[in-house]
Amino acid sequence: VGGDVTATPESDDNEYLCPVTIGGQTLNLDFDSGSSDLWVFSTSTPSSEQQSHTIYNPAKSSTFKELNGFTWQISYGDGSGASGTVGTDTVTVGGLTVKNQAVELATAVSSEFVTDSANNGLLGLAWSNLNTVEPTQQQTFFANAGPQLQQNVFTADLRHDQPGSYDFGFIDTSKFQGNLNYVPVDNSQGFWQFTVDGYAVGDGATGGNSFSAIADTGTTLLLLDDNIVSDYYSQISSAQNSNSAGGFVFDCTEDVPDLTLQIGDYAAVVPGSLLNFSQNGDGTCFGGIQSDGGQGFAILGDVFLKAQFTVFDQGNVQLGFAPK
Numbered sequence: 001v002g003g004d005v006t007a008t009p010e011s012d013d014n015e016y017l018c019p020v021t022i023g024g025q026t027l028n029l030d031f032d033s034g035s036s037d038l039w040v041f042s043t044s045t046p047s048s049e050q051q052s053h054t055i056y057n058p059a060k061s062s063t064f065k066e067l068n069g070f071t072w073q074i075s076y077g078d079g080s081g082a083s084g085t086v087g088t089d090t091v092t093v094g095g096l097t098v099k100n101q102a103v104e105l106a107t108a109v110s111s112e113f114v115t116d117s118a119n120n121g122l123l124g125l126a127w128s129n130l131n132t133v134e135p136t137q138q139q140t141f142f143a144n145a146g147p148q149l150q151q152n153v154f155t156a157d158l159r160h161d162q163p164g165s166y167d168f169g170f171i172d173t174s175k176f177q178g179n180l181n182y183v184p185v186d187n188s189q190g191f192w193q194f195t196v197d198g199y200a201v202g203d204g205a206t207g208g209n210s211f212s213a214i215a216d217t218g219t220t221l222l223l224l225d226d227n228i229v230s231d232y233y234s235q236i237s238s239a240q241n242s243n244s245a246g247g248f249v250f251d252c253t254e255d256v257p258d259l260t261l262q263i264g265d266y267a268a269v270v271p272g273s274l275l276n277f278s279q280n281g282d283g284t285c286f287g288g289i290q291s292d293g294g295q296g297f298a299i300l301g302d303v304f305l306k307a308q309f310t311v312f313d314q315g316n317v318q319l320g321f322a323p324k
């Protein structure tokens with residue numbers, strides 16, 4: 001058994017949204033391999049915060065069960081967050097159904113979520129030890145689905161400015177070139193965390209120290225150590241770190257170099273075209289590479305994941321990468 005679901009980018013590839021059916025109601029959610037809570041805008045969300053969101057109404061679901069007294073509260077690296085109550089329901093993604101899946105109803109959401117009207121909640125795909133439900137931590141959709149999957153994996157094929165896909169339970173070899181390159185994952189902190197062995201800017205030599213990174217489908221950009229960020233932008237003459245823009249910008253006319261991350265034997269190339277991320281409207285462009293804020297590991301978000309086909313292998317606790 002498996003599932004295949006379309007991942008549709010918001011403008012500027014800011015997020016990728018996928019239809020999820022919960023108790024017969026379909027909402028578009030942000031699939032997030034950097035967290036482990038499945039939460040939704042619901043009838044429990046204050047009407048002032050519901051705005052133009054699609055909301056889940058547990059009262060209309062014949063399979064919803066309240067988990068009395070259970071609560072959740074999550075904070076994200078960008079300062080956003082949400083909290084609320086918990087129940088279970090039947091959740092279907094691309095034809096793959098999990099019964100009695102913990103569904104977290106938002107009673108409060110931060111402004112970033114209120115104003116992001118295309119995003120009606122998150123479906124966490126990190127490891128269940130990151131789930132925030134109390135008093136009893138809950139399993140993710142992927143953890144619950146694992147036993148019924150032909151292969152205990154999901155894959156991500158995100159694209160620039162066009163729909164991509166997530167597949168659960170199988171690896172579609174038509175979606176990538178060559179062979180998959182696997183790297184072991186350290187899931188002790190709940191992330192899909194692994195080691196990057198070096199990097200190269202443009203066609204320069206591969207160097208640098210090895211560093212830790214997480215694969216995070218719910219983060220837009222490619223967030224790296226400040227030293228690597230400085231090295232990269234030193235190759236773009238007009239680049240500057242702009243407080244008003246919130247990061248490194250450069251003239252849109254510039255030729256932006258590729259970045260290669262060496263992951264074991266695999267050279268993961270992120271083409272310059274993806275590293276010229278968006279236009280600021282004043283002739284400058286915003287870079288796809290930005291600082292990881294010094295939290296001790298890099299966050300390989302959608303800018304990186306658009307350039308690779310990625311296998312999140314829950315059964316073997318490893319990640320697989322291949323060019324597309």
Ligand SMILES: CC[C@H](C)[C@H](NC(=O)[C@H](C)NC(=O)[C@@H](CCSC)NC[C@@H](N)Cc1ccccc1)C(=O)O
Pocket residue numbers: 030032033034035036074075076077078079080130216217218219295299
């Ligand atoms: C400040 C909070 C820290 C980062 C930490 N939280 C986390 O690590 C959470 C689970 N994950 C996240 O904050 C990040 C990974 C940060 S690595 C430290 N991934 C999920 C994020 N992209 C979800 C999102 C999607 C769309 C809009 C906004 C946010 C904690 O709770 O301690």
